[in-house]
Amino acid sequence: MQIFDYMKKYDYEQLIFCQDKESGLKGIIAIHDTTLGPALGGTRMWTYDSEEAAIEDALRLARGMTYKNAAAGLNLGGGKTVLIGDPSKDKNEEMFRAFGRYIQGLNGRYITAEDVGTTVADMDIIHEETDYVTGISPAFGSSGNPSPVTAYGVYRGMKAAAKDAFGSDSLEGKVIAVQGVGNVAYNLCKHLHEEGAKLIVTDINKKAVAKAVEQFGAKAVEPHEIYSSSCDIFAPCALGAVINDESIKQIKAKVIAGAANNQLKDQRHGDMIHELGIVYAPDYVINAGGVINVADELYGYNRERAMKRVEGIYDNISKVIEIAKRDKIPTYKAADRMAEERIEKMRRSRSQFLQNGHHILSRR
Missing domain, CATH: 3.40.50.720 (NAD(P)-binding Rossmann-like Domain)
Known part of the structure; x- marks a missing residue:
C-alpha cells in the first residue's frame, strides 16, 4: 500500500501511529478532514491480519465519519482509531491510559468514542488522561446507551x-x-x-x-x-x-x-x-x-x-x-x-476569513 498516494487520493490530513511497549498498545489514528471542526470517530479494537489491513481500515472508517458528521449537520470532521489486538484478552488499563495521552497530545484535533471491540469502561480509562473522549459513563455526565x-x-x-x-x-x-x-x-x-x-x-x-x-x-x-x-x-x-x-x-x-x-x-x-x-x-x-x-x-x-x-x-x-x-x-x-457541499461551503467561508487578515488579528 502506497500510504501517501492513498492519502492524497482522498485528501487525508494526518495518520498517527501510537506505540507503547509496556502495555502492548499498537494504535493507528486517522484524521481525514477537520474543515467543519475537530475529527470525531470511535476507537475500534480488532485482530487484523496485517498492519496494512489495520491502516486501510482506519483510513476508510475515518473518511466515512467525515461524511456522516457533515451530513448530520455537526460541526465536526472525521477521524477513527484502530487498535491492533484481541479485545477479549489483550486489553489492559495501561494501554488505554497510554492511548489517552496520545489523544491529549493532539490537543483537540481528534475526539474519540467507543466502537467495535471497545466499551464505556474503556472510554472511562481514556478519560483519566484526556477530555477529548465521548461515550463515557453517565456518572461523568455522558449520554449513556445510544x-x-x-x-x-x-x-x-x-x-x-x-x-x-x-x-x-x-x-x-x-x-x-x-x-x-x-x-x-x-x-x-x-x-x-x-x-x-x-x-x-x-x-x-x-x-x-x-x-x-x-x-x-x-x-x-x-x-x-x-x-x-x-x-x-x-x-x-x-x-x-x-x-x-x-x-x-x-x-x-x-x-x-x-x-x-x-x-x-x-x-x-x-x-x-x-x-x-x-x-x-x-x-x-x-x-x-x-x-x-x-x-x-x-x-x-x-x-x-x-x-x-x-x-x-x-x-x-x-x-x-x-x-x-x-x-x-x-x-x-x-x-x-x-456532505461535500456542506464541507465546501465552510472551506470557502474560512478561506474568506483568512484572506481578510482576521487570522493575524486573532493571534495578537
Whole structure:
C-alpha cells in the first residue's frame, strides 16, 4: 500500500501511529478532514491480519465519519482509531491510559468514542488522561446507551422516506419488515408499533424475536424469508451488505430504511434499487442518531437538545431525496453530495476569513 498516494487520493490530513511497549498498545489514528471542526470517530479494537489491513481500515472508517458528521449537520470532521489486538484478552488499563495521552497530545484535533471491540469502561480509562473522549459513563455526565437515540433517528428518517414514496409520512397501517431485533431495532419497533404499523421481524436470536412478537404483535419469519416478505418498507437493522444481487430480486418494498451500516454490498446495488424506483434512505444519514447524541456531550450533555437534533434526521433524509431529484442521481450519491457541499461551503467561508487578515488579528 502506497500510504501517501492513498492519502492524497482522498485528501487525508494526518495518520498517527501510537506505540507503547509496556502495555502492548499498537494504535493507528486517522484524521481525514477537520474543515467543519475537530475529527470525531470511535476507537475500534480488532485482530487484523496485517498492519496494512489495520491502516486501510482506519483510513476508510475515518473518511466515512467525515461524511456522516457533515451530513448530520455537526460541526465536526472525521477521524477513527484502530487498535491492533484481541479485545477479549489483550486489553489492559495501561494501554488505554497510554492511548489517552496520545489523544491529549493532539490537543483537540481528534475526539474519540467507543466502537467495535471497545466499551464505556474503556472510554472511562481514556478519560483519566484526556477530555477529548465521548461515550463515557453517565456518572461523568455522558449520554449513556445510544441505542434508543439511534432508533428514534431511524424512525424519523423512515417517515421522511415514506413521505416521498407514499405521499404521506404516516406509518399507520404500513407493513414494515425489520431485519434484526437488537437494541436499536427493538426500540425502532416500539416507535413503529406505537404509530400503528404492522411488523414482520426476523433475527437469529429467537428470544429477541419472541419478545417482539409478544410486545408488538409482530409476525415472525425465518432470516432468509425477510427479503421476499410482502411489505411497504424494508428495514435492515442487522448486518451490512444485505442489499445485493440476491436480495434485490426478492425485495417487494417501496422503501429501504434501516439502522445497519454499509447496507449496499456495492455501489452498483444503489444504482439498481434506484432504477427499480425504490426509495433508499442512505444508512450513514439515517443512523446518525448515535453520533449526534455523543457529539452533544461536547457541550455538556442535554438530552432534550440532543433529541431535537436527532429529530432533524427527517429533514436530512428529505434533503438527500431533494438533491437526488435535482441532480438526477441515486440517493446514496446524493448523501455524499450533501456532505461535500456542506464541507465546501465552510472551506470557502474560512478561506474568506483568512484572506481578510482576521487570522493575524486573532493571534495578537
